Amino acid sequence: xxxxxxxxxxxxxxxxxxxxxxxxxxxxxxxxxxxxxxxxxxxxxxxxxxxxxxxxxxxxxxxxxxxxxxxxxxxxxxxxxxxxxxxxxxxxxxxxxxxxxxxxxxxxxxxxxxxxxxxxxxxxxxxxxxxxxxxxxxxxxxxxxxxxxxxxxxxxxxxxxxxxxxxxxxxxxxxxxxxxxxxxxxxxxxxxxxxxxxxxxxxxxxxx
Numbered sequence: 001x002x003x004x005x006x007x008x009x010x011x012x013x014x015x016x017x018x019x020x021x022x023x024x025x026x027x028x029x030x031x032x033x034x035x036x037x038x039x040x041x042x043x044x045x046x047x048x049x050x051x052x053x054x055x056x057x058x059x060x061x062x063x064x065x066x067x068x069x070x071x072x073x074x075x076x077x078x079x080x081x082x083x084x085x086x087x088x089x090x091x092x093x094x095x096x097x098x099x100x101x102x103x104x105x106x107x108x109x110x111x112x113x114x115x116x117x118x119x120x121x122x123x124x125x126x127x128x129x130x131x132x133x134x135x136x137x138x139x140x141x142x143x144x145x146x147x148x149x150x151x152x153x154x155x156x157x158x159x160x161x162x163x164x165x166x167x168x169x170x171x172x173x174x175x176x177x178x179x180x181x182x183x184x185x186x187x188x189x190x191x192x193x194x195x196x197x198x199x200x201x202x203x204x205x206x207x208x
Contacts, residue, residue: 060093067109072108072109074161076104076110078111079156081115081169081175085126098132105138111138111139113138116143130206144200148200155169156168159194164184166180
């Protein structure tokens with residue numbers, strides 16, 4: 001478990017009473033939506049306590065939170081299909097993730113990031129993002145997707161050895177939904193794919 005019990009000393013009885021009130025409002029669509037979201041959160045908490053697989057709906061937060069926990073010398077390896085410069089500049093959760101990357105790199109976390117690009121023009125489009133990351137000490141590489149078609153790896157994934165943690169996106173059509181799991185065997189399999197991907201990458205030197 002990532003969090004100590006002391007983090008949960010807050011009294012949530014008033015919050016639970018409000019949820020019960022919402023459940024009684026069966027004819028109010030907003031109440032139904034909130035109750036549904038709460039049920040999903042409740043299920044997520046239960047799975048986490050049991051150390052099961054969880055499926056957060058925001059990949060950026062799922063990556064950011066464990067990244068913020070890493071210390072000097074810890075390793076964070078990622079293969080990223082997030083190649084939309086607009087998102088890196090404007091998406092709130094992604095901006096928080098970007099900031100967490102910068103702070104982690106400055107305190108000595110070893111970050112290896114490989115961008116999977118779809119076409120040659122993506123190199124110029126992603127240049128500012130890759131320059132910014134290299135400038136703070138992140139090891140940035142890029143690879144063209146057509147070189148990886150024979151591989152069976154997940155299109156976007158993170159490996160955090162310190163926690164035996166894997167975060168991966170099973171479907172590129174829905175980049176924000178990911179799977180988070182602690183699994184030594186899966187980590188070993190994904191690291192094999194990671195090493196194969198590294199055979200095709202080009203290292204980004206950043207601004208001269």
